Amino acid sequence: MDLDGDGHADILSGSWPGELYLFRGLGKGKFAPGEQLKDSDGKVIKLGSASTAFAVDWNGDGKLDLLIGNIEGQVYFVPNEATGKGYAFGKPQLLKVNGEPIRVSHGDSHPIAVDWEKDGKPGLMVGTGAGSVLWYRNVGTRTEPKLALPQTLVAESALNKDWNLGLKEGQWGVRAKICVVDWNGDGWPDLLVGDFGTSRGPEPKLSDADREAHKKAQQKQAELSRQLGSLFQQRQGLLKGKPGETPEAAEQRQKELRALQERIDRMQRELQETFQTLQRFQAPVQYTGNVWLFLRTPPQNGKTSP
Amino acid sequence: MKARFLSVAVLAWGGLALAGQPSPGLAPPVKLHAGGKPINVDVGHAAPFVADIAGDGALHLLVGQFGEGKLRVYRNAGTREQPRFDDFKWFLDGAPGGRVPSG
Numbered sequence: 001m002d003l004d005g006d007g008h009a010d011i012l013s014g015s016w017p018g019e020l021y022l023f024r025g026l027g028k029g030k031f032a033p034g035e036q037l038k039d040s041d042g043k044v045i046k047l048g049s050a051s052t053a054f055a056v057d058w059n060g061d062g063k064l065d066l067l068i069g070n071i072e073g074q075v076y077f078v079p080n081e082a083t084g085k086g087y088a089f090g091k092p093q094l095l096k097v098n099g100e101p102i103r104v105s106h107g108d109s110h111p112i113a114v115d116w117e118k119d120g121k122p123g124l125m126v127g128t129g130a131g132s133v134l135w136y137r138n139v140g141t142r143t144e145p146k147l148a149l150p151q152t153l154v155a156e157s158a159l160n161k162d163w164n165l166g167l168k169e170g171q172w173g174v175r176a177k178i179c180v181v182d183w184n185g186d187g188w189p190d191l192l193v194g195d196f197g198t199s200r201g202p203e204p205k206l207s208d209a210d211r212e213a214h215k216k217a218q219q220k221q222a223e224l225s226r227q228l229g230s231l232f233q234q235r236q237g238l239l240k241g242k243p244g245e246t247p248e249a250a251e252q253r254q255k256e257l258r259a260l261q262e263r264i265d266r267m268q269r270e271l272q273e274t275f276q277t278l279q280r281f282q283a284p285v286q287y288t289g290n291v292w293l294f295l296r297t298p299p300q301n302g303k304t305s306p
Numbered sequence: 307m308k309a310r311f312l313s314v315a316v317l318a319w320g321g322l323a324l325a326g327q328p329s330p331g332l333a334p335p336v337k338l339h340a341g342g343k344p345i346n347v348d349v350g351h352a353a354p355f356v357a358d359i360a361g362d363g364a365l366h367l368l369v370g371q372f373g374e375g376k377l378r379v380y381r382n383a384g385t386r387e388q389p390r391f392d393d394f395k396w397f398l399d400g401a402p403g404g405r406v407p408s409g
Contacts, residue, residue: 016409025359029362031398033404177352179355183356194369289346293338
């Protein structure tokens with residue numbers, strides 16, 4: 001992918017705040033530091049947070065356009081309107097199906113274009129926040145793509161049902177980030193899926209004394225949470241001034257607010273200590289981010305798709 | 307109003323697939339390994355990409371991560387038909403110019 005047209009491959013990325021970053025290739029495997037991508041008006045391109053970027057000639061005019069995903073789960077097409085080499089990005093458009101803008105399950109869309117069925121027309125493949133991968137076939141033409149209703153290639157993650165359980169063997173996580181490549185060189189594109197998940201370590205062995213301490217800590221956590229909830233409500237009430245309030249009354253209210261905030265801060269510290277005590281009795285939880293390879297099962301009987 | 311609700315319900319059902327069901331046209335997935343253990347990026351959110359980034363015909367596996375917005379670069383130590391990855395280098399040595407904001 002050579003976005004600036006200088007003959008060297010470049011690297012493109014989205015970011016959590018939303019700006020897109022271009023790392024220009026300088027040849028011989030060297031790259032320039034990242035720069036924020038701008039449109040043809042010189043404005044930094046920003047189409048939502050948790051952005052993803054994929055460069056592809058979406059409308060078949062020989063220039064690399066952009067497909068952008070975001071936290072809302074939308075898919076933007078940003079046309080490249082350059083007259084020569086390089087890029088000049090125009091007005092973004094939301095990609096639609098059946099006249100409705102695409103918005104994927106649990107947001108966090110990661111759209112890419114791929115000729116998944118080898119019919120000469122790139123279609124749209126999207127990783128979702130739920131951990132699934134959707135395939136929108138192009139039922140239009142190479143220069144005027146029209147997207148069909150999505151087919152689910154990879155199901156939503158089991159983690160969506162209960163985050164506390166953590167991922168089991170063979171289960172993929174959420175926030176699917178995808179790449180299509182012929183991994184085993186059999187002529188058919190395969191699918192890579194990066195994810196985000198949690199895994200639970202082994203349950204610690206607990207003595208009877210541990211179990212008693214665990215129970216007490218859980219009760220304390222419940223009681224502190226309840227009290228904190230009531231303090232928050234009191235604070236909400238105090239934050240609203242009364243109409244026609246005198247300056248003296250307002251100052252008294254501020255004094256009470258400060259005292260209440262001190263109580264809230266103390267109680268939050270106590271609650272944090274309780275959490276840490278509870279950790280000792282529970283299986284440790286870790287964040288994970290794996291890369292899954294889904295190999296394509298080759299088609300039978302001369303079919304063009306499996 | 308009723309017709310619109312129906313079409314949304316059909317869309318939702320058509321798109322829903324339950325975890326545990328096989329993926330159409332795809333084998334059950336396996337985790338990619340490097341250096342003998344599954345690739346597991348810092349603070350998750352692995353974002354893979356395969357490319358010949360050095361322009362020398364050797365495929366690299368790029369894997370982005372949430373941790374500090376860094377990018378891992380794994381070079382293929384196997385063959386084209388049987389890729390194998392050992393260690394990785396941080397893109398631009400993990401310097402700020404080689405990262406994206408992640409928090």
